[in-house]
Amino acid sequence: MNDPEATASVGSERRAWFLRGVRSAISVPGFILASAFVGFAGLARDAGLTLTQTVFMTGIVWALPAKVVLVGAILAGSSLPAAMFAVTLSSVRLGPMVVALVPEMREPKTRSWVLYALSHFVAVTSWVLAMERFRYVPRSMRTTYYAGLGSMLVLANMAVVGVVFLIAGRLPPAVSAALFFLTPLYFVTSLWGSARERAGQLAMILGLALGPVFHVAMPGFDLLASGLVAGFGAFAIHLLIKRRRAV
Amino acid sequence: MTFDAIETWWWPYLFILIAGWLATDFWRFLGVYLGGRMAHDSELLVLVRCIATGLVAAVIANLIVFPAGVLASVPLALRIGAAGVGFFAFLASGKKVVAGIAAGEAVLFGSLFWLDVL
Numbered sequence: 001m002n003d004p005e006a007t008a009s010v011g012s013e014r015r016a017w018f019l020r021g022v023r024s025a026i027s028v029p030g031f032i033l034a035s036a037f038v039g040f041a042g043l044a045r046d047a048g049l050t051l052t053q054t055v056f057m058t059g060i061v062w063a064l065p066a067k068v069v070l071v072g073a074i075l076a077g078s079s080l081p082a083a084m085f086a087v088t089l090s091s092v093r094l095g096p097m098v099v100a101l102v103p104e105m106r107e108p109k110t111r112s113w114v115l116y117a118l119s120h121f122v123a124v125t126s127w128v129l130a131m132e133r134f135r136y137v138p139r140s141m142r143t144t145y146y147a148g149l150g151s152m153l154v155l156a157n158m159a160v161v162g163v164v165f166l167i168a169g170r171l172p173p174a175v176s177a178a179l180f181f182l183t184p185l186y187f188v189t190s191l192w193g194s195a196r197e198r199a200g201q202l203a204m205i206l207g208l209a210l211g212p213v214f215h216v217a218m219p220g221f222d223l224l225a226s227g228l229v230a231g232f233g234a235f236a237i238h239l240l241i242k243r244r245r246a247v
Numbered sequence: 248m249t250f251d252a253i254e255t256w257w258w259p260y261l262f263i264l265i266a267g268w269l270a271t272d273f274w275r276f277l278g279v280y281l282g283g284r285m286a287h288d289s290e291l292l293v294l295v296r297c298i299a300t301g302l303v304a305a306v307i308a309n310l311i312v313f314p315a316g317v318l319a320s321v322p323l324a325l326r327i328g329a330a331g332v333g334f335f336a337f338l339a340s341g342k343k344v345v346a347g348i349a350a351g352e353a354v355l356f357g358s359l360f361w362l363d364v365l
Contacts, residue, residue, distance in 0.1 A: 002275050032344055048251075061267040065303045072306050073313060074250040080266055081248070087270035090306070092299045094271060096292055098278025112279070119275035162358045173365040176317045178356045181329065182348065187307045188330055189337040189347035195300060203297040207304025212312040214305070224304050230301025235294045242263030 006055065017141040021148025024133055025126075030153065032186065033125040036064055037157045039183030041164035042176060047075045051165045058161045059154055063123040066091045068183060069223065076219065087221045097127050104134050105142035114143055121150025124194060199238035206230035319354070320365060329355040 039057070044054040049071070061067050069090040073083035098119050106115065130146050137145045168176055186207075195201045207230040214222035214229075250262050311326050318326065333351025340346035359365055 019277065021360070032348070035348065042316070043310070046314075049259075053263065056260060057263050057267055060263065061271050063271050065306070066267065066271045066312070069302070069306050070263070072309065073266070074262075079248045080262055082252075083266040084270050086302070087266050088273065090275050090299055090302045091271045092295050093274075095274040095278040095281070096296070098275050102279055102282055104272030106282075115279045116276055119279045120272060122275055122278075125260050137310055148326070153361065173317050174356065174359040177321055177359060177365060178352055180314070180316065180318050181326075181355050184307050184310045184330060185333045185348045185351040186344065187303065187353075188334050189342075189344045191300060191303060191307070192334070192337070193342050193344065195296075197293060197296075199293055199297050200300045203301040204304040207301035208308040210301075211305030211308035215309050215313060222309070223302055227298050227302025230304065231263065231294065231298025234297045234301065238297070239290075 002142075005106075013141065014144045016149035017144045018138065020137075021145040021150075022152040023148075024129060024145075025149050025152035025156065027129065029125050029129055030156075033064075033153065034157060034160050035182050037160045038164050039133075039180050039186065040064060040067060040071075040135035042070050042168050042180035043183055045165055045168050046180070047071050049074070051162065054163050054165055057159050058158045062120065062154060063091060063094060064183075065124075065187070068187070072223065076222070077235065082221070082224075086227075089224065089227055094122055098122050101127060101130060104131070105139075105146055107140060110143060118143060118146055118150065121154060124190065126150050126153050144201040195239070198241075199234045202237060203230045203234035206233050317365070321359065322362075322364065325355065325358050325362075325364075329358070 040058075041054060044067075045055070049057070057067055057070065061070065066087050070083060070087050073086050078086065102115055102119075102123060105118075121220070126146075126149055129149060133145075134142055165180070168179070191204055192201060195204060207226050210226040210230055211222065214225045218225055250259060261265070297347030311330050312323065314321075314326070329351045332354045333347045337344060337347025
């Protein structure tokens with residue numbers, strides 16, 4: 001059981017798969033994510049957050065939509081419960097994503113604290129990369145591989161956010177405008193791509209239209225109101241279409 | 248109890264921890280706990296995903312229509328136009344995010360130089 005040579009070879013295999021995970025973070029989705037974080041650094045800076053607050057938020061929250069909502073709530077002067085409620089609502093998707101990911105990397109002997117710790121790395125990019133690459137990773141090495149992938153993405157983007165935060169004030173205005181525009185562009189495209197059903201795309205269109213309306217009509221509750229109205233509206237239409245098809 | 252309600256160094260971090268970390272890792276931990284117990288195609292999950300998508304979309308629209316900082320001095324029509332061009336380039340390229348970002352940025356950056364607004 002405790003053959004030192006076997007333990008050593010498992011150890012070196014683990015290291016190899018961890019490094020492969022790290023390497024798969026350096027990919028096209030990884031670079032797109034980094035560009036969105038460039039935009040986020042600018043957004044947080046303009047919202048009046050400090051460098052350490054922004055880097056701290058990047059590591060501790062990690063999911064970019066949640067952070068954009070949080071900074072949006074801070075900008076709007078929301079209270080702590082309102083901000084927490086908005087971020088909680090915007091992050092519901094993380095639950096089903098983790099539910100889908102865990103069976104892919106769990107083994108009977110996997111300790112549950114490992115899964116809880118790894119779940120912190122779950123956000124759109126690492127999830128998409130993992131679901132796509134896991135088939136090339138032996139099951140026993142998947143948690144190790146995901147640890148490499150997830151930690152590399154988090155640490156690299158904390159560094160990106162820190163560097164951009166420091167240089168943002170020295171850039172020509174047109175360059176900063178272009179950099180800060182990366183976040184909305186990234187989400188306008190990737191949000192559409194990540195919607196699993198037509199209803200999600202309809203909810204996105206409704207949310208885009210309602211956001212600015214509610215921003216003026218009911219400041220402070222604009223995000224919640226838009227999310228609920230767009231979500232229930234899209235869902236109702238989804239049910240109607242389904243019923244009509246069934247008839 | 249807003250982000251800058253209490254004048255201490257730790258309050259913003261506590262705010263981020265409660266409104267940011269707790270609000271996101273709650274779902275991740277719940278996801279691990281529930282494991283494979285939830286039916287992935289249930290109608291409730293469709294509704295939940297719709298609300299989440301609508302909420303994020305509202306945030307994005309507000310970032311474009313009511314931005315803070317330097318983007319606020321870019322004309323509104325240009326912000327909406329550049330986002331629209333980016334979105335249609337994304338669709339036209341067969342849902343390539345890179346193409347959408349490149350097209351939107353080209354319109355924004357090109358127009359800023361052409362119009363010399365900033």
